[in-house]
Amino acid sequence: xxxxxxxxxxxxxxxxxxxxxxxxxxxxxxxxxxxxxxxxxxxxxxxxxxxxxxxxxxxxxxxxxxxxxxxxxxxxxxxxxxxxxxxxxxxxxxxxxxxxxxxxxxxxxxxxxxxxxxxxxxxxxxxxxxxxxxxxxxxxxxxxxxxxxxxxxxxxxxxxxxxxxxxxxxxxxxxxxxxxxxxxxxxxxxxxxxxxxxxxxxxxxxxxxxxxxxxxxxxxxxxxxxxxxxxxxxxxxxxxxxxxxxxxxxxxxxxxxxxxxxxxxxxxxxxxxxxxxxxxxxxxxxxxxxxxxxxxxxxxxxxxxxxxxxxxxxxxxxxxxxxxxxxxxxxxxxxxxxxxxxxxxxxxxxxxxxxxxxxxxxxxxxxxxxxxxxxxxxxxxxxxxxxxxxxxxxxxxxxxxxxxxxxxxxxxxxxxxxxxxxxxxxxxxxxxxxxxxxxxxxxxxxxxxxxxxxxxxxxxxxxxxxxxxxxxxxxxxxxxxxxxxxxxxxxxxxxxxxxxxxxxxxxxxxxxxxxxxxxxxxxxxxxxxxxxxxxxxxxxxxxxxxxxxxxxxxxxxxxxxxxxxxxxxxxxxxxxxxxxxxxxxxxxxxxxxxxxxxxxxxxxxxxxxxxxxxxxxxxxxxxxxxxxxxxxxxxxxxxxxxxxxxxxxxxxxxxxxxxxx
Amino acid sequence: xxxxxxxxxxxxxxxxxxxxxxxxxxxxxxxxxxxxxxxxxxxxxxxxxxxxxxxxxxxxxxxxxxxxxxxxxxxxxxxxxxxxxxxxxxxxxxxxxxxxxxxxxxxxxxxxxxxxxxxxxxxxxxxxxxxxxxxxxxxxxxxxxxxxxxxxxxxxxxxxxxxxxxxxxxxxxxxxxxxxxxxxxxxxxxxxxxxxxxxxxxxxxxxxxxxxxxxxxxxxxxxxxxxxxxxxxxxxxxxxxxxxxxxxxxxxxxxxxxxxxxxxxxxxxxxxxxxxxxxxxxxxxxxx
Numbered sequence: 046x047x048x049x050x051x052x053x054x055x056x057x058x059x060x061x062x063x064x065x066x067x068x069x070x071x072x073x074x075x076x077x078x079x080x081x082x083x084x085x086x087x088x089x090x091x092x093x094x095x096x097x098x099x100x101x102x103x104x105x106x107x108x109x110x111x112x113x114x115x116x117x118x119x120x121x122x123x124x125x126x127x128x129x130x131x132x133x134x135x136x137x138x139x140x141x142x143x144x145x146x147x148x149x150x151x152x153x154x155x156x157x158x159x160x161x162x163x164x165x166x167x168x169x170x171x172x173x174x175x176x177x178x179x180x181x182x183x184x185x186x187x188x189x190x191x192x193x194x195x196x197x198x199x200x201x202x203x204x205x206x207x208x209x210x211x212x213x214x215x216x217x218x219x220x221x222x223x224x225x226x227x228x229x230x231x232x233x234x235x236x237x238x239x240x241x242x243x244x245x246x247x248x249x250x251x252x253x254x255x256x257x258x259x260x261x262x263x264x265x266x267x268x269x270x271x272x273x274x275x276x277x278x279x280x281x282x283x284x285x286x287x288x289x290x291x292x293x294x295x296x297x298x299x300x301x302x303x304x305x306x307x308x309x310x311x312x313x314x315x316x317x318x319x320x321x322x323x324x325x326x327x328x329x330x331x332x333x334x335x336x337x338x339x340x341x342x343x344x345x346x347x348x349x350x351x352x353x354x355x356x357x358x359x360x361x362x363x364x365x366x367x368x369x370x371x372x373x374x375x376x377x378x379x380x381x382x383x384x385x386x387x388x389x390x391x392x393x394x395x396x397x398x399x400x401x402x403x404x405x406x407x408x409x410x411x412x413x414x415x416x417x418x419x420x421x422x423x424x425x426x427x428x429x430x431x432x433x434x435x436x437x438x439x440x441x442x443x444x445x446x447x448x449x450x451x452x453x454x455x456x457x458x459x460x461x462x463x464x465x466x467x468x469x470x471x472x473x474x475x476x477x478x479x480x481x482x483x484x485x486x487x488x489x490x491x492x493x494x495x496x497x498x499x500x501x502x503x504x505x506x507x508x509x510x511x512x513x514x515x516x517x518x519x520x521x522x523x524x525x526x527x528x529x530x531x532x533x534x535x536x537x538x539x540x541x542x543x544x545x546x547x548x549x550x551x552x553x554x555x556x557x558x559x560x561x562x563x564x565x566x567x568x569x570x571x572x573x574x575x576x577x578x579x580x581x582x583x584x585x586x587x588x589x590x591x592x593x594x595x596x597x598x599x600x601x602x603x604x605x606x607x608x609x610x611x612x613x614x615x616x617x618x619x620x621x622x623x624x625x626x627x628x629x630x631x632x633x634x635x636x637x638x639x640x641x642x643x644x645x646x647x648x649x650x651x652x653x654x655x656x657x658x659x660x661x662x663x664x665x666x667x668x669x670x671x672x673x674x675x676x677x678x679x680x681x682x683x684x685x686x687x688x689x690x691x692x693x694x695x696x697x698x699x700x701x702x703x704x705x706x
Numbered sequence: 707x708x709x710x711x712x713x714x715x716x717x718x719x720x721x722x723x724x725x726x727x728x729x730x731x732x733x734x735x736x737x738x739x740x741x742x743x744x745x746x747x748x749x750x751x752x753x754x755x756x757x758x759x760x761x762x763x764x765x766x767x768x769x770x771x772x773x774x775x776x777x778x779x780x781x782x783x784x785x786x787x788x789x790x791x792x793x794x795x796x797x798x799x800x801x802x803x804x805x806x807x808x809x810x811x812x813x814x815x816x817x818x819x820x821x822x823x824x825x826x827x828x829x830x831x832x833x834x835x836x837x838x839x840x841x842x843x844x845x846x847x848x849x850x851x852x853x854x855x856x857x858x859x860x861x862x863x864x865x866x867x868x869x870x871x872x873x874x875x876x877x878x879x880x881x882x883x884x885x886x887x888x889x890x891x892x893x894x895x896x897x898x899x900x901x902x903x904x905x906x907x908x909x910x911x912x913x914x915x916x917x918x919x920x921x922x923x924x925x926x927x928x929x930x931x932x933x934x935x936x937x938x939x940x941x942x943x944x945x946x947x948x949x950x951x952x953x954x955x956x957x958x959x960x961x962x963x964x965x966x967x968x969x970x971x972x973x974x975x976x977x978x979x980x981x982x983x984x985x986x987x988x989x990x991x992x993x994x
Contacts, residue, residue, distance in 0.1 A: 538832065
């Protein structure tokens with residue numbers, strides 16, 4: 046596969062100088078040696094790369110060699126060659142299939158950011174899966190073909206065997222896999238083992254790319270913090286390509302340093318991605334595999350993306366802050382950028398801004414003012430309380446020919462706290478601006494709105510949805526079917542821990558007591574915030590001076606701030622009531638909203654924001670939490686939110702009504 | 707006959723002398739007022755589980771050992787920093803007027819008091835489990851004595867006078883049987899019309915706990931009272947002193963007028979009273 050031999054143009058140029066010819070020849074023979082075991086697999090790309098490089102060398106030699114004459118041709122060729130190599134550094138780098146992975150990975154990532162068709166993205170991922178396999182193999186000295194073994198075995202297990210964990214099947218499969226691994230290892234006298242092992246890397250990246258991380262977050266109920274936000278949607282294939290680039294991918298030292306730095310960053314991010322979500326304590330209690338399908342993974346990614354507020358992508362925000370050199374407060378910078386971009390997105394949607402009645406900047410300032418005026422506070426997930434979960438699943442439906450087609454769906458409920466969950470189901474069909482009401486059937490009831498009571502720990506409720514009127518389309522027509530499940534009077538309790546110093550002696554004693562309390566009980570931001578199970582919505586609240594300070598002294602006038610946060614992908618329809626245990630514990634309102642600690646019903650606007658303020662006031666401490674001697678007192682307070690919450694699932698269904706009459 | 711009686715008497719006396727001179731001699735000579743003897747709170751792990759269940763009783767059994775060479779007074783052991791919403795303790799503070807010092811009549815752990823904290827584990831409010839940190843505090847009053855024999859020489863020049871020789875630099879000490887310790891002593895003679903001896907002592911907290919306050923008791927050089935004052939410390943309202951924030955040491959300066967011109971050895975005795983508090987952080991798991 047010598048470049049000069051295959052390309053007549055290259056052959057002609059190689060004759061320009063002897064040195065250059067021999068260099069190209071060496072290069073070509075090296076590539077020939079390297080590519081020998083993969084010739085039948087993917088030679089075209091390497092050949093193209095070789096040719097590109099030879100052309101670069103040629104043009105360099107021509108530019109200098111032409112003017113300098115034959116005597117200095119050799120020197121000129123060398124100089125020109127390096128000039129060309131510097132100028133065309135990426136061409137030199139393109140020799141490696143890793144560059145292809147970098148480029149295609151970047152394209153795939155851009156498509157993902159643009160929320161391209163998931164099916165196309167999945168196909169792209171599979172293609173990159175094989176390219177990365179090839180790139181990984183290219184790094185090896187021997188028995189590269191063995192890289193394919195784990196990749197193919199994984200695909201067989203995942204698709205052909207439906208990711209089975211059924212013991213008998215799994216044992217058989219693992220036994221066969223082990224035998225194949227051993228056989229290959231034996232035939233190659235162990236030389237194929239490194240290749241077999243490294244073949245698991247593309248498998249891992251494929252999972253990460255299609256959304257394993259969001260799935261783990263959903264499974265493990267991890268809070269999406271700023272670090273995880275960045276890790277969630279990273280250009281995994283691009284980073285893999287960077288990691289697989291050779292040590293000196295280009296002849297430019299500067300570019301090599303940048304690529305080296307990116308390599309290190311990619312490596313750290315990869316390690317972080319594996320370590321941060323923690324080790325899942327998911328037990329395989331059922332025989333059916335609990336591993337996600339690709340559709341589930343992609344759905345998880347979409348769901349998690351949906352939970353993130355609109356605005357600048359966290360990865361981009363982080364990069365911009367890093368590039369901006371704001372190293373001292375990256376978090377603040379990212380939050381600031383995202384807040385600004387969220388407000389911009391919000392204002393751009395407003396009619397008055399669209400019609401230029403109000404300027405975009407004025408709108409942003411106004412919205413900013415609204416947010417700052419309604420104080421809010423942060424909350425965290427209480428992992429010790431199992432969350433109530435509900436989701437709708439709509440299987441892909443084939444084209445239907447009936448005038449009133451019926452589509453099935455399942456409402457999946459996890460009710461670990463055994464509460465009485467009162468659901469109301471309904472559905473609609475939408476085509477453009479036309480909306481057709483639907484009729485839901487579930488557990489023997491049919492109607493436009495079907496109530497459903499769930500008291501068990503887990504439930505899978507099959508339901509159907511069909512339009513209430515005949516559809517008339519004779520041509521194949523797409524409708525968006527939306528099924529909505531509203532949980533009425535859902536109750537979520539949040540808790541908040543605070544320590545009271547009372548009449549603790551001297552300032553030094555207070556300092557020591559505070560230090561010990563922070564070390565023992567409030568060592569992280571999560572422990573300072575109020576906590577609630579990772580379900581639908583919650584009250585976030587804080588008491589202290591300021592409200593994030595968990596230590597309250599007897600002379601403090603603590604501020605109380607409470608807000609509601611929608612933590613799932615659904616919608617808060619109504620707040621039936623809310624209450625706090627502080628009032629019954631003896632706290633009284635000192636100033637601010639006088640009804641601050643009492644619960645009430647709240648009327649919500651149509652466009653309920655992701656989070657909104659509930660109460661703000663200053664409090665008086667009860668006597669027994671301010672006038673006491675001795676060691677500090679620690680107590681937990683509760684806030685209860687009773688609300689209506691809806692979850693909606695949409696699916697595209699196709700109808701073509703055939704008139705049988 | 708007389709000879710036999712005499713020999714028997716001598717042998718018998720020798721036996722008594724030998725008998726009295728050996729055996730417990732080492733024990734009797736052990737100085738318990740040496741080293742940095744630290745008090746210790748030891749939890750009886752067998753009788754104090756780390757996992758409790760909601761709406762069930764709670765108990766914690768522990769012992770406070772006094773390994774110091776001085777008795778502990780006004781001992782208070784407190785179970786604190788637990789969340790009162792989930793744990794109710796009947797007797798969170800226990801008081802003991804005194805704990806005997808470490809001496810020849812108790813084991814190597816010194817004097818001890820045993821105690822038990824009891825209470826109830828309350829409702830978890832729907833949580834599956836909860837990790838509940840808490841802290842055990844032990845506070846007490848005690849004393850420490852610094853009593854070395856030192857050489858004093860009021861001579862203006864370092865002339866050998868057949869007496870003793872004053873150390874030319876700081877002398878280190880490795881504890882006086884308490885967490886509060888004098889760790890170095892520097893003797894300086896300030897010559898003038900009347901020679902004055904200045905003793906500079908470094909005082910350190912060698913324990914893991916906090917020394918809340920220190921007061922000076924008797925301070926004598928032989929029979930001469932010493933005038934002492936603390937340096938580099940915080941003065942409290944009750945005239946006691948404390949170490950500065952984030953510091954575990956301070957200095958004390960004692961002076962005496964020297965009358966004797968020639969060198970001589972004499973006993974230095976300085977007594978410190980202090981309040982001490984140590985704490986142990988623990989954690990329990992409350993399950994449903």
